[in-house]
Amino acid sequence: MANQSQEIDQKKLDELQEKVVTDVAGAMGLIMAYMGDRLNLYSALAEIGPATSAALAKSTGLAERYVHEWLSANAAGGYIEHDAASAKFSMTPEQVVTFASEGHPNCMQGFFQAVVSTYIDEPKVTEVFRSGKGLPWSDHNGCLFCGTERFFRPMYAASLVDAWIPALDGVRDKLASGAKVADIGCGHGSSTIIMAKAFPKSSFYGFDFHEPSIEHARSRAKDAGVESNTLFEVVTAKEFPGSGYDLVTIFDALHDMGDPVGAAAHVCNSLAAGGTFMVVEPLAGDTLDENRHPLGQIYYSFSTMICTPASKAQEVGLALGAQAGQKRLTEVLNKAGFTKVRRAAETPTNMVLEARA
Numbered sequence: 001m002a003n004q005s006q007e008i009d010q011k012k013l014d015e016l017q018e019k020v021v022t023d024v025a026g027a028m029g030l031i032m033a034y035m036g037d038r039l040n041l042y043s044a045l046a047e048i049g050p051a052t053s054a055a056l057a058k059s060t061g062l063a064e065r066y067v068h069e070w071l072s073a074n075a076a077g078g079y080i081e082h083d084a085a086s087a088k089f090s091m092t093p094e095q096v097v098t099f100a101s102e103g104h105p106n107c108m109q110g111f112f113q114a115v116v117s118t119y120i121d122e123p124k125v126t127e128v129f130r131s132g133k134g135l136p137w138s139d140h141n142g143c144l145f146c147g148t149e150r151f152f153r154p155m156y157a158a159s160l161v162d163a164w165i166p167a168l169d170g171v172r173d174k175l176a177s178g179a180k181v182a183d184i185g186c187g188h189g190s191s192t193i194i195m196a197k198a199f200p201k202s203s204f205y206g207f208d209f210h211e212p213s214i215e216h217a218r219s220r221a222k223d224a225g226v227e228s229n230t231l232f233e234v235v236t237a238k239e240f241p242g243s244g245y246d247l248v249t250i251f252d253a254l255h256d257m258g259d260p261v262g263a264a265a266h267v268c269n270s271l272a273a274g275g276t277f278m279v280v281e282p283l284a285g286d287t288l289d290e291n292r293h294p295l296g297q298i299y300y301s302f303s304t305m306i307c308t309p310a311s312k313a314q315e316v317g318l319a320l321g322a323q324a325g326q327k328r329l330t331e332v333l334n335k336a337g338f339t340k341v342r343r344a345a346e347t348p349t350n351m352v353l354e355a356r357a
């Protein structure tokens with residue numbers, strides 16, 4: 001066995017074991033939270049609580065013994081409250097926001113859904129480690145597509161129109177008076193639709209090569225009442241049609257592309273004179289050592305399971321990874337023809353780059 005001859009430092013071992021046990025508790029807490037969402041347990045408890053397990057089981061139509069065990073796991077993890085005297089369970093306002101407030105920027109259910117998707121697809125990813133092949137975005141289970149939308153949409157709703165677009169040089173005024181915008185790798189179209197609602201005089205084109213996502217985006221646009229200034233099309237990032245765009249955006253998708261340089265070069269050619277390319281990417285430092293923290297661990301892990309295999313499944317297969325960092329991303333954008341690249345904004349999880357020719 002490796003390192004068997006080396007002496008074990010008991011203190012270091014205890015610390016590591018403690019961390020791993022905390023992580024395992026988190027992994028189990030996450031699957032409890034995911035099931036609570038699917039079974040509407042949190043929203044029901046938020047509505048009727050404080051409640052006994054019997055009352056919650058009755059209101060959700062679920063089997064009481066399972067509901068009781070689920071409540072106990074959640075109470076042990078601090079996800080809900082328990083009053084021993086009355087045997088009732090309840091949720092604080094903070095717990096309601098985190099587990100039961102769909103669309104709230106602090107609701108974590110989309111995040112949980114995306115993590116669960118990686119567990120479901122683990123056998124496929126393990127296999128590409130052996131084969132060296134890629135795993136196309138389209139080969140993942142549907143949990144990923146919905147989880148991605150659910151996780152990102154509230155952040156876009158909170159930041160895109162009020163913070164990110166105003167941080168770009170002269171872009172808000174152009175959009176307000178009527179501009180042409182392309183959103184590449186738009187997925188379910190959350191970002192496209194949010195912009196289309198905020199800037200009704202502008203035209204928004206959402207492009208993605210994943211057909212089910214584009215169909216979903218079209219139906220979302222209809223529900224949101226922005227059909228008249230949005231158009232969604234199935235096409236790759238290197239082949240999207242049109243020219244004279246005032247703004248082209250890519251939200252959390254450049255690093256998923258096989259040929260991000262080729263895609264960015266196509267963006268560069270499609271822009272109107274003075275046009276802007278907005279690239280939203282996961283927040284990261286430029287080196288692994290800068291990314292050695294929980295958020296870095298989360299992003300590198302998603303990157304291992306989803307982003308790196310997605311890029312390797314496409315032509316070139318550059319596999320930038322979800323923690324490429326601004327320096328590497330700037331190199332890609334420079335190679336594609338953008339001479340001016342700057343960080344226009346950031347959130348605790350993402351950076352917004354502005355690139356101009």
Ligand SMILES: C[S@@+](CC[C@H](N)C(=O)[O-])C[C@H]1O[C@@H](n2cnc3c(N)ncnc32)[C@H](O)[C@@H]1O
Nearest residue numbers: 152185186187208209210236237251253256257
């Ligand atoms: C992580 S998802 C982000 C989706 C969306 N932009 C969002 O923020 O919710 C990445 C998206 O990039 C798309 N994508 C990846 N490579 C692409 C390519 N070469 N051409 C077009 N779309 C691509 C995928 O289909 C997927 O919808």
